[in-house]
Amino acid sequence: MPKLNQIIAVEKGVKNRSQQELTQAHHDLQKPQLLSGISRTYQPRDEEGERFPPESTRVQVRTQDVLKKTQEILTRLFDVTATKDLTNCHAKADVRVDGRVLLKGVPATYLLFLEKQLVDLHTFVKKLPTLDPSESWVPDPAQGLWATEPVQTAKTKKVPRNHVKSEATEKHPAQVEVYYEDIVVGYWKTVKFSGALPATRVNDLLERVEKLQQAVKFAREEANAVEVEDMKAGESLLGYLFG
16 A cells, blocks of 8 residues: 555645646647648549549647547546545644654644744854854843943043243243143943854754754655655536546
């Protein structure tokens, strides 16, 4: 008895072939010259009259034949898809991570949805911002942020000073040089805040996503290994339609 995963693989090929053949049939039926034929013979009025060879054009496409072929193509497609969908109703498996069942009896179709979503989630988590490793961070519960320890730095101001190089005399004024001195006028206390996450937290989330991805994949493979329940739908439906 074939498995569901085998039917799924077959269905893709059947769909592609059906689409190609039905498209070709549709195109053929839109060409009147393929559906038309003619046969002409010439008979002169008397024995001495000019003679012409017979002419004929063969009908290349018969609509009834196309309908029969279409019925055969669609019967196969309808049957394969019906079998897959019927079996999918019973194709279920548990999602287990580290021996713990997170979801029980999950349908194969939902497992496929989860697989695709987890690919996007993995990309999302991988790009989460992380805290600057050059700083030392502590939680700030009041704001729900991370903060650095306060760092104090001095605030300085340049104050002009006079340096007398030579005192004034009766003949010469004093020679004074102006220079600037940095004087501490206050202190800055700086605390940096961040809404990013510690790298360890992001790495833990990535590990969890990857474990879940593996668990969902295993569950889908298990669900798709169920034996198929054969369902014949094409003959009944198309027999009515083309009968």
